[in-house]
Amino acid sequence: MDLLERLQAICGPEHVSDVLADRLCYRRDCGPTTGGVPDVVVRPESTAEVAEIVRLANEVRKPIFLWGRATTFVGFGVQEGCIVMALDLMNRxxxxxxxxxxxxxxxxxxxxxxxxxxxxxxxxxxxxxxxxxxxxxxxxxxxxxxxxxxxxxxxxxxxxxxxxxxxxxxxxxxxxxxxxxxxxxxxxxxxxxxxxxxxxxxxxxxxxxxxxxxxxxxxxVPECERFLFYAFERLDDAVDAATAIQSQRAATFLVGLFGGPKPDGVEGEAFLHVIIRDSVMEAERRAQAARVCCETFRGRPQDPEGTRRYWTEHMYSWLRNTPASAYYGSRPYYCPEVAGFLPTQALKEAIPMLHDYIANNADFARVGMHVKGFDVYFSPNSAFLWVDTLYPEMDPEARQVGLQVRADIAEMLFGRWMSPGGIVAGIAPYIMQRLGPTYGLLKRLKAALDPNGILNPGVLGLGGDDD
Ligand SMILES: Cc1cc2nc3c(=O)[nH]c(=O)nc-3n(C[C@H](O)[C@H](O)[C@H](O)COP(=O)(O)OP(=O)(O)OC[C@H]3O[C@@H](n4cnc5c(N)ncnc54)[C@H](O)[C@@H]3O)c2cc1C
The missing domain is CATH 3.30.465.10 (Uridine Diphospho-n-acetylenolpyruvylglucosamine Reductase; domain 3)
Structure with a gap:
């Protein structure tokens, strides 16, 4: 029996495909890396089937790439000729x-x-x-x-x-x-x-x-939700207000907008959305604390209807007071995302540095790139900064510039303040070497658990050709 037949024997023929049209759909996530075309796509229905597939892959030394719904924006690293194992049927x-x-x-x-x-x-x-x-x-x-x-x-x-x-x-x-x-x-x-x-x-x-x-x-489910929206003339004031809100534990979710299109109809240079979820009494107390934090640092209160719509309708564009149709253009754009944690106060240096980089990069405008946002999800004690730039996907030159922008920004931020969240394959080259002995430990763990490099080789810089 060849590999296809053995996989079909495990999962049933209807859950295994080597048809090119199917395989092409399993090569890339939402990120800029095109990815290799797998030899076969397999969709197990149970843990027992997953275990059998993994054992078979070890026997024939064929790498497996795991596929949830491929919604990451980073670059999956699917290799040519591998098995893609999609977990979508295990959905109970x-x-x-x-x-x-x-x-x-x-x-x-x-x-x-x-x-x-x-x-x-x-x-x-x-x-x-x-x-x-x-x-x-x-x-x-x-x-x-x-x-x-x-x-x-x-x-x-x-x-x-x-x-x-x-x-x-x-x-x-x-x-x-x-x-x-x-x-x-x-x-x-x-x-x-x-x-x-x-x-x-x-x-x-x-x-x-x-x-x-x-x-x-x-x-x-908490009893109630409250929403606030503030505009600031100065980045530093918004960052200080955010730090104060963090130390008061006032917000369930605090989102900062420090680049990209400004919220429609609002004047200012930096913006904070505040979402609070709690009992009615506690939510009111926390909202008052957040107001004091913002107004102490010269924040101007705005209509929080966009904040409410963002949270309840789950549509990102409402953070900028715009419906999705106005926010996402008709052209296919891809996002060479760089995102990670940095100390909240470091935003005061990092954000101006990003603005300077874009302003002084002639290629950026020439190939039609945009800044979608320098947006921050504040954690309890730090800032998770999304540097979202967009390049027009149909233009190969723009893609090259987009990848270079990602490399430059990763270098700029990881070298001074930032540690990324999701790494997958796309961000691994910019961060793993910086982890020093910690990267060494991860490599040892990988080698001990997966000596044949079967699972997601190359992802996180582990188990790939460089190892
Ligand atoms: C509109 C939109 C908004 C988003 N917003 C956010 C956001 O706010 N925050 C954020 O962090 N991300 C965000 N993302 C990115 C993405 O949604 C998340 O990271 C998501 O959680 C990934 O889930 P997934 O099932 O698509 O995993 P995938 O993208 O399929 O997989 C992610 C990684 O995990 C591996 N993997 C998948 N399934 C398994 C498994 N069962 N066992 C082991 N490994 C596995 C994959 O091989 C891959 O390396 C957003 C994406 C979209 C499309």
């Missing part, structure tokens, strides 16, 4: 456990689909997911450790994971935390049964194992 909600305040879903379940089921019961996941929540999977989101909405109060996605079921690169199936106890396999506490093994797979972008089930914490 395994258990909503209100008593123990957790939900368990298969890796391929869509994030918001899980939340919607909880919402019907008056509950929600304790972290709302990132902007891709309507298309991304829970497994891919944990594997990437997406930066979520609500990060200012709730922190990172990975912090809300209670337990994972993972297929290791040799096909062994493990469970993490309290769920690891085979005599009492309750997914209720991550910090049980020794080291935090869930943490090993969160953010590792599928290089160390295939996440097949995710258990997340849940809570009752």
């Amino acid at each position: 909600i395994v258990k909503i456990d209100l008593e123990n305040q957790v939900v368990t879903a298969e890796a391929g379940a869509i994030w918001h689909a899980v939340d919607s089921e909880l919402n019907k019961l008056g509950w929600e996941m304790t972290v709302p997911g990132g902007g891709g929540m309507f298309s991304c999977t829970v497994g891919g989101t944990a594997a990437y450790n997406a930066v979520p909405h609500g990060i200012t109060e709730y922190g990172m996605t990975g912090g809300h994971v209670v337990a994972l079921e993972v297929v290791l690169p040799d096909g062994t199936v493990i469970r993490t935390g309290s769920a690891a106890n085979t005599d009492a396999p309750f997914p209720i506490e991550r910090g049980a049964n020794g080291p935090d093994l869930a943490g090993l797979f969160i953010g590792s972008c599928g290089t160390l194992g295939v996440i097949t089930q995710v258990t997340m914490r849940i809570r009752r």
